[in-house]
Amino acid sequence: xxxxxxxxxxxxxxxxxxxxxxxxxxxxxxxxxxxxxxxxxxxxxxxxxxxxxxxxxxxxxxxxxxxxxxxxxxxxxxxxxxxxxxxxxxxxxxxxxxxxxxxxxxxxxxxxxxxxxxxxxxxxxxxxxxxxxxxxxxxxxxxxxxxxxxxxxxxxxxxxxxxxxxxxxxxxxxxxxxxxxxxxxxxxxxxxxxxxxxxxxxxxxxxxxxxxxxxxxxxxxxxxxxxxxxxxxxxxxxxxxxxxxxxxxxxxxxxxxxxxxxxxxxxxxxxxxxxxxxxxxxxxxxxxxxxxxxxxxxxxxxxxxxxxx
Amino acid sequence: xxxxxxxxxxxxxxxxxxxxxxxxxxxxxxxxxxxxxxxxxxxxxxxxxxxxxxxxxxxxxxxxxxxxxxxxxxxxxxxxxxxxxxxxxxxxxxxxxxxxxxxxxxxxxxxxxxxxxxxxxxxxxxxxxxxxxxxxxxxxxxxxxxxxxxxxxxxxxxxxxxxxxxxxxxxxxxxxxxxxxxxxxxxxxxxxxxxxxxxxxxxxxxxxxxxxxxxxxxxxxxxxxxxxxxxxxxxxxxxxxxxxxxxxxxxxxxxxxxxxxxxxxxxxxxxxxxxxxxxxxxxxxxxxxxxxxxxxxxxxxxxxx
Numbered sequence: 001x002x003x004x005x006x007x008x009x010x011x012x013x014x015x016x017x018x019x020x021x022x023x024x025x026x027x028x029x030x031x032x033x034x035x036x037x038x039x040x041x042x043x044x045x046x047x048x049x050x051x052x053x054x055x056x057x058x059x060x061x062x063x064x065x066x067x068x069x070x071x072x073x074x075x076x077x078x079x080x081x082x083x084x085x086x087x088x089x090x091x092x093x094x095x096x097x098x099x100x101x102x103x104x105x106x107x108x109x110x111x112x113x114x115x116x117x118x119x120x121x122x123x124x125x126x127x128x129x130x131x132x133x134x135x136x137x138x139x140x141x142x143x144x145x146x147x148x149x150x151x152x153x154x155x156x157x158x159x160x161x162x163x164x165x166x167x168x169x170x171x172x173x174x175x176x177x178x179x180x181x182x183x184x185x186x187x188x189x190x191x192x193x194x195x196x197x198x199x200x201x202x203x204x205x206x207x208x209x210x211x212x213x214x215x216x217x218x219x220x221x222x223x224x225x226x227x228x229x230x231x232x233x234x235x236x237x238x239x240x241x242x243x244x245x246x247x248x249x250x251x252x253x254x255x256x257x258x259x260x261x262x263x264x265x266x267x268x269x270x271x272x273x274x275x276x277x278x279x280x281x282x283x284x285x286x287x288x289x290x291x292x293x294x295x296x297x298x299x300x301x302x303x304x305x306x307x308x309x
Numbered sequence: 310x311x312x313x314x315x316x317x318x319x320x321x322x323x324x325x326x327x328x329x330x331x332x333x334x335x336x337x338x339x340x341x342x343x344x345x346x347x348x349x350x351x352x353x354x355x356x357x358x359x360x361x362x363x364x365x366x367x368x369x370x371x372x373x374x375x376x377x378x379x380x381x382x383x384x385x386x387x388x389x390x391x392x393x394x395x396x397x398x399x400x401x402x403x404x405x406x407x408x409x410x411x412x413x414x415x416x417x418x419x420x421x422x423x424x425x426x427x428x429x430x431x432x433x434x435x436x437x438x439x440x441x442x443x444x445x446x447x448x449x450x451x452x453x454x455x456x457x458x459x460x461x462x463x464x465x466x467x468x469x470x471x472x473x474x475x476x477x478x479x480x481x482x483x484x485x486x487x488x489x490x491x492x493x494x495x496x497x498x499x500x501x502x503x504x505x506x507x508x509x510x511x512x513x514x515x516x517x518x519x520x521x522x523x524x525x526x527x528x529x530x531x532x533x534x535x536x537x538x539x540x541x542x543x544x545x546x547x548x549x550x551x552x553x554x555x556x557x558x559x560x561x562x563x564x565x566x567x568x569x570x571x572x573x574x575x576x577x578x579x580x581x582x583x584x585x586x587x588x589x590x591x592x593x594x595x596x597x598x599x600x601x602x603x604x605x606x607x608x609x610x611x612x613x614x
Contacts, residue, residue: 031413078597085343086600088416089551093592096544100585111582201540205420212417263428270428273421274397277414281401 006122010190012230013122013129014183015207019214019222020136021179022207026216027140028172029152030080033088035207037095038177040199042068042184044102047114047194052107057118061185068181073174080169095204102196113195120189128186132179136219139175148172152216206266209273215283224285233265240264314455315577316570321458323569324465325530328523329546330553330561331472332516338556339492339512345419346394347520348543349426350387354524355534356430357383359441380525387524388517394422395513430536438535441528464526469562471522475515476558484511492556545572548592554602563603567591 018039025032042064049060075094082090102108139145147168150158159165188194206229214225276283329351336344361379365371374382398415450457479485487508490498499505527542528534545568553564568588575587595602 031416082596082600084413085337085341085416085555086551086596088343088413089547090593090596092544093548093589093596096585096589097593100583100589104582104586201544205423209417209420209424263431266424266428267432270421270424273424274418277418277421278397278401281414 008230008234010122010125012227013125014186014190015210015226015230016129016223017125017132017179017183017186018207019211019226020132020219021176021183022211023136023216023219023222024139024148024172024176024179025169026208026211027152028148028169029155030169030173031088031208032091032173032176033204033208034091034093034095035180036199036201036203037091037098038068038072038180039184039187039203040095040098040102040194040196041071041177042181043188043194043199044108044114044184045181046185046188047116048108050116050118050188051114054117057120057124057185057189060118060189061182064181064185064188065178066181068184069174069178072177072180073170076170076173076177080166080173092201092204095199095201099196099199109195111196113193115193116188116191118189119192120186122190125186125190128182132182133219133223136222140219144168144171149217206269209269212283213269213272213276215285217282217287218285218290220290221283221285225283229269232268236265236268310454312577315573317455317457319570319573320566321461321465321569322572323549323566324461324468325523325527325542325565326546326549326568327472327562327565328468328519328526329542330549330565331475331558332519332523333546333550334553334556334558334561335475335515335519336512337550338558339488340399340509341492342399342415343419344394344398344516345416346391346398346422346426347516347546348539349423350391350394350517350520350539351524351527351542352430352534352536352539353390353426354383354387354521355528355538356434356439356524356536357386358525358528359439359534360434362441363439383525384518384521387521388514390426391513391517391520392510394419395510398422399509399513427536427539434536436536438533438538441532441534458530460526460529464530467522467526471519472558472562479558484508488512545588548588550602551592552595552602554604557602557604560602560604 018035021038022032022035045064045067046057046060049055049063050057055063079087079090079094103111108114140148147158147163150161150163151165151168155165184199210225210229211222212225213228214223215221329347332347332350333344336342336347358376358379361374361382362376363373365373373379398418401414401418450459479488487498487503487505488511490501490503491505491508495505523542527538546565549564549566549568550561551564552567553560553562568591571587571591572584575584579587
């Protein structure tokens with residue numbers, strides 16, 4: 001495989017893991033706008049252990065997941081007392097505090113960043129992404145996954161049926177935090193360098209948007225969202241010059257046009273987000289769509305089976 | 310004396326936050342909608358003013374505007390953008406039959422608009438920070454050994470005037486009564502004859518005016534604009550709004566000033582790098598200890614959105 005494709009697959013794998021990290025809280029009905037903060041925790045844990053303590057990746061990656069999971073669990077208790085707008089603001093604020101704290105810790109390189117000695121090649125993130133995907137699919141198929149969906153759809157009724165909503169939400173938040181830590185550790189080991197500027201508010205926004213675009217009703221949604229968002233710039237790189245050339249021909253513009261800009265990807269993501277929220281706010285992949293695409297199964301009988309399972 | 314000067318600077322800095330925070334608190338208080346396009350509208354106004362004075366209108370190639378006209382035009386552009394945002398985000402608010410995340414539809418599409426406007430600006434005018442030529446009335450006066458920059462003083466007074474005016478409109482005018490009725494209970498307001506479809510654009514026009522004004526005041530004060538200038542100001546305005554209390558206009562004023570002063574004092578005592586930790590730590594503490602904010606009403610934002 002050429003370096004171009006391995007690079008794309010690495011980024012895709014990290015994005016998929018990150019998407020699932022945000023998907024789990026969202027699937028229980030909590031928007032997490034602090035993804036970058038949790039990813040930064042994992043990335044810096046791995047980078048610090050690898051660069052300063054000289055640990056191998058077999059130790060740094062589990063440590064990063066543990067830090068991500070424990071920290072998100074610790075803050076989940078006060079954080080999840082808040083709801084709606086307050087929760088969005090609190091997660092956002094948490095990410096900013098993490099960024100600020102790292103920026104002011106000289107042991108972590110501050111604004112200079114940290115270089116990571118141990119390099120992991122592309123098979124590692126790909127295998128990790130596949131494992132995470134399988135894990136989330138499994139999780140959503142268990143009874144716990146069912147209660148997560150129930151918390152999302154109607155928390156009052158779920159509470160009345162004897163489910164500890166807070167417990168489910170804290171657990172989902174903590175597992176999400178651990179996955180974000182994993183994504184961060186993989187980022188540190190494949191890019192060989194971490195700096196806090198890469199974990200900014202925009203990253204949190206992108207991750208949340210492509211999870212919501214993909215759809216939060218099933219575990220397929222984030223996979224599609226992350227894949228689409230990662231592959232879009234590559235498609236644009238091929239298509240945009242031709243579109244620009246055609247436009248130039250149409251308007252009779254002479255001379256060289258400016259090269260296609262990375263910014264177009266975000267404009268397209270923004271336009272798609274707005275359109276999606278207008279016409280299909282539940283995201284691209286929904287449970288109804290999955291049922292309809294399954295051959296030989298009637299949606300009505302499927303819901304009966306699910307209910308009795 | 311130095312400390313007093315820093316306090317004064319904090320108040321001046323806070324006045325920019327105040328204007329943006331009031332825009333945030335207005336949409337949350339009345340419409341229950343966290344409008345994430347507000348920082349970009351602020352940026353649009355500042356960058357717009359710069360682009361107009363330097364190049365004139367895009368696409369039609371007019372000559373550069375003289376600056377008073379450019380400033381006015383930038384505010385108009387911002388108001389128009391704000392109304393476009395209303396058309397494509399808030400109209401799709403569904404809260405009645407929704408599940409736990411469905412209420413966030415306008416919030417998410419406003420994040421989409423944030424990406425659209427900011428990146429179109431980058432494509433059009435580049436990503437670098439641009440200097441605005443200083444205006445000739447940019448001078449410093451000294452009062453009792455304290456330095457005061459006139460544009461900053463003007464913007465503080467303008468911000469306070471605007472907020473006081475807004476407060477009066479909300480309290481005493483027919484439009485304001487309608488808006489407060491919507492904030493209280495949209496359905497009951499509609500039954501009693503408040504036309505929310507005509508009043509909602511008023512909120513977004515006000516948002517445009519506030520952000521537009523804040524943007525050009527920032528551009529005049531600091532002489533520099535960039536496509537990312539909204540991010541920092543926007544997030545600090547959010548922090549100010551939360552500390553003051555969601556939905557409370559005077560709370561937003563107080564919170565914005567507190568953030569401005571906290572920022573200057575942190576720089577004074579600990580250096581510029583710790584500002585982020587101080588501001589966001591303050592916000593996190595406020596969220597945990599007193600979620601309704603200093604002057605906020607405890608019912609807003611609780612249970613609803």
